[in-house]
Amino acid sequence: MIKVTHLSKIYKMDGVQTVALSDINFEIDKGEYVAIMGPSGSGKSTLMHMLGALDTPTSGKYILDGQEVGNLSDDELAEIRNKKIGFVFQAFNLLPRTSALKNVILPLSYASYPKENREKRATELLTMVGLGDRLHHNSNQLSGGQQQRVAIARALAMDPALLLADEPTGNLATSQSEEIMTIFSDLNKKGHTIIMITHEPLIAKFAKRIITVRDGKIIKDEKNGKHLKIKV
Amino acid sequence: MDFFELLAESLNALTLNKMRTALATLGIVIGIGAVIALISLGQAGQKAVQSQIESLGSNLLTVMPGAATTGGVRGAAGGDTTLTYDDAKAISTSPEITAISNVSPELSRRAQVTAGRNNSNTQVVGVIPSYAAVRNVTMSAGTFITSNNVDSEEKVAVLGPQVVSDLFGDGADPVGQSIRINKQAFRIVGITVSKGGTGFLNQDDIVFVPLTTAQNQLFGVDYVSTISLAAKSADVMTEAENQVVYLLLSRHKIKDPANADFRIFSQADVLGAASQVTGTFSALLSGIAAISLLVGGIGIMNIMLVTVTERTREIGLRKALGAKKKTVIAQFLAESIILTFVGGVIGMILGAGLSLVISHFISLPFTLSFSAIVLAIGVSAGIGIVFGLYPARKAADLSPIEALRYE
DSSP states (O other): OEEEEEEEEEEEETTEEEEEEEEEEEEEOTTOEEEEEOOTTSSHHHHHHHHTTSSOOSEEEEEETTEEOTTOOHHHHHHHHHHTEEEEOTTOOOOTTOBHHHHHHHHHHHTTOOHHHHHHHHHHHHHHTTOTTOTTOBGGGSOHHHHHHHHHHHHHTTOOSEEEEESTTTTSOHHHHHHHHHHHHHHHHTTOEEEEEESOHHHHTTSSEEEEEETTEEEEEEETTEEOOOOO | OOHHHHHHHHHHHHHHSHHHHHHHHHHHHHHHHHHHHHHHHHHHHHHHHHHHHHTTOSSEEEEEEOOOEETTEEOOTTOOOOOBHHHHHHHHHOTTOOSEEEEEEEEEEEEEEEETTEEEEEEEEEEOTHHHHHTTOOEEEEOOOOHHHHHTTOOEEEEOHHHHHHHHOTTOOOTTOEEEETTEEEEEEEEEOOOOOOGGGOSSSEEEEEHHHIIIIIIOOSBOSEEEEEESSGGGHHHHHHHHHHHHHHHTTOOOGGGOSEEEEEHHHHHHHHHHHHHHHHHHHHHHHHHHHHHHHHHHHHHHHHHHHTTHHHHHHHHHTTOOHHHHHHHHHHHHHHHHHHHHHHHHHHHHHHHHHHHHHTTOOOOOOHHHHHHHHHHHHHHHHHHHHHHHHHHHHSOHHHHHTOO
16 A cells, blocks of 8 residues: 655755665555654654655655655645545644644544534544543643544544554653553554554554664564565 | 635634734734824824914905114014004005905903902903904804994903903803903903914913003003904905005005015915925824834734744644645635734724824814724735735745744
8 A cells, every 4th residue: 555665865954965764665555553663863754754745755756545645746745644644743733722623623624524524523533532521622631641542533534544653652651652552553453554653662562563764774674573575 | 625614713723822812913903003093193183273274264464563673673573563543444444445355453462361369361452343254253152342342442351261261260151240451440241252272372362352442541552463354355365465555555655665664464374384384294194104004013013923933833733634735824814814804993993092082182173084094904904914924824835844843
């Protein structure tokens, strides 16, 4: 479902070139649960931005759900982010002073999802992540773990092909981290494709496949404990 | 997102941070209110000056004595004593004078006026009945000075409303009572209607007595200080002036007009000076308007730049969730329009209220300048929208990741 070939990203700042990713190749099938690991500065965040259509690569191809993403316009990328990708951020990034329900409705309204069904859809998703009794709580009245669950419900709103999580437990206490990881595992069992960026090996172990990145290159790719051959 | 969803989203965003919205609105309210109040007050002042000058009388010519020349030294204009009541009578009876409808000789002095324990230093003017027609005097009580009063040198007086309130208190009706002018008793026969004006222009702080009484009993002089003439119409002002000059020159036995011992001022001269005054006023107003627009505009610009730049992260999030650039920009445009519209309406009410209250306290006529409203709201809305949209556009141009990382 995801196919990345010869993907490179080079940043130019004040005339100095920084190679963030060089010649990345991998494929991810539908229903996989992948953790991308690496120390800070390894390029894993840049890779996540490419996969999330938040940024465009300098060269190479990225095909998501049958669609080439590399050379799309700003508006087309917005549409991809809206319909095919669900984001879960480390800092939750909910709209402040806004109810859980309205936060989940936001991507639906950008997609022109039928108005009469929006509230129902958002209520279902919030109930699924265990917040059925907190629909009208404002984001600042919720705990960190609850906020992240609202963010997961929001990410799932448009039933995206890919769920992309960037250090989803980075701002959470251990007990809440486990809650969130349980939700991800459940979602994966229901068939959702998940890619999670993390630098914590304990969290990465929840995934079924771990891709390790260092200095802009993939150095290890393990699936259920078995090493896969790294494509070049 | 359709139009109504966008509007709902904008309203929702505005209610999210009530403090921020209130401050932005306040900035716009103050900017617009200040401009409207300042311009309206300025125009009220301009109107007041104009109407006071107009109330001095229309088609008016004023004959003043020339400067007294003593041993070759020329004194101030009007200081001489060459005009007499007989000159005035000659102007009104001469068959050569065809363009004048009313002649009003006047002798004007300041004098101490007392009533009971109250006293006031005021303008005492000796007049004949035609004064009322020439100077547009109307009575609020009693009658003006009559021909009989003048012919028999009666000690009667007509009071301006300011003198009435100074001597008898506000709203008193002292007709029939008496006052003392320079220690001589005068019976009050009438009170004039207020004409407004302040300071030297105060036409209400005045006492009228018969001209003959003023000359012979009060001040002991045989001349008059001015002769006011009403021309038959504004078209014959020049003709009237020439006729009077000719008559007075021959009466005063002066051959060369350059040596005339009198001068004639027409209302046109006064209006010319007045239009210079109002011209200066307009320039002053434009300056005030420009400065207040600038100050208000900078205030609005600052508050919009700060409040929208603060929301760069929110814009990044909205884009990450699938908002297109034009949707984000449309939302901030709608927010800016709502803010400037609400702020504009409140500012307009505040500005109008302020100028109403202030013009009441400094007794100016209340005017609400339509052009000030259009100017203030137009400029402020323009600035509010431009500087609300500019940072939003900048944030929407960033990639969602850069915007989300914005500190």
